[in-house]
Structures are given as C-alpha cells and as structure tokens.
Amino acid sequence: GQNIDQPTEMTATEGAIVQINCTYQTSGFNGLFWYQQHAGEAPTFLSYNVLDGLEEKGRFSSFLSRSKGYSYLLLKELQMKDSASYLCAPVDSNYQLIWGAGTKLIIKP
C-alpha cells in the first residue's frame, strides 16, 4: 500500500532552525510537494521536488532522496507566523497526490 510518515507535532523556538522529515512509500513516484496549512485555512504551496537534492527558496528549503523514499523541509530563522501544519505529499504513478497527515509546528518565543 501507499504510506506517508511524518511526525505529528514539533516544537521550535523563534529564530531557530527546524527540519521536518517525511518518509514515503508509493506506487510509482512523480515528485513530492510540501504545503503549509495554517489552522482553519486552506493549504498553500511551498515546494515541489522531482529530482534528488536540495532546493532553497528563501527561508525554506526542501530536500529529496528518491532512493531512500525520504524528504525533509528545512525552515530557517523561524518566525511566529511559521506556526502551522506542514503537509508532505508525494505524487504516485497515476499523478495523484498522496497526502500525509501533516506535522503541526509550534513556535515558541
């Protein structure tokens, strides 16, 4: 079956760095998305990785290792507004997103 595993909740301090890991097993693979979702709001796009390696976009970076079925989202210089859930979603062989349950990130002052 298809499976996505990411921590349920993480806590970090304002100004620090946090890494949110995601491991996945899917039937086929056509890239992996990370989305941010604030409480009570819609998910918003953060990144899409299709090749191995690190992609940096401002304070956020996303890493992919296809051979290990592993990705992480790295958030630097954390701000209070980064408190949200972070959703990992690989794309399977049918080009459908398989969504993880999300990691709730709590930022403390």
Added chain:
Amino acid sequence: IAGITQAPTSQILAAGRRMTLRCTQDMRHNAMYWYRQDLGLGLRLIHYSNTAGTTGKGEVPDGYSVSRANTDDFPLTLASAVPSQTSVYFCASSEEDRVTGELFFGEGSRLTVL
C-alpha cells in the same frame, strides 16, 4: 482576485438531507479536485475532473457525486448526508491533469451532519 471560491463556508445539515457544495475557479485550469480533511488524517481525494465533461473517482467517492459541465464549476453533491460525512471539504485546481505544478485550494467548506 483570481482563485477558487467555495460556498457555503460552513453548514449544519440534518442526516438524510441533500447538500451541494459549490466550487468555482477563474484561472481556466483544466483539472479540479474535491478533498475532505479529517483530524489526524491526510487530505483524501473524493472525486476529480481532468477536463470539462469528464470526472473520476478518488479514494473515498461513496456517498458523493460531482459534475463538470464547464471549465469553471465543479459542484460536489451529497445525495443523502450521513454523520460520517462531517468534515472540512476543500476544492482545488491545477493547470494540467498530471499534477506536476501547484495545486490551488479554495478556503474550504466546513460541513456538520447531525
């Protein structure tokens, strides 16, 4: 402002009633999707449409139906609502049916079935 509009934002519904959640996009995207989001679970695909005139079943289609008469509109209908359909429903769209680009989401419709 371009994007996806969902209605209603929130609704309380008696079990057995029929309900249609509306979704309209103005980005001329080919593909549209309906997801439900429940606490502790990932987004689950209910139905999708790759282009106007076509629809397909997702992971959890039972009890739901959709139509795609034109590019912009993708309504989701619950023919006879049951309490297990209490959830937050998100409509989304993407430019192409093969999702290799950003998925755009509506603000969600919170449905409570009593």
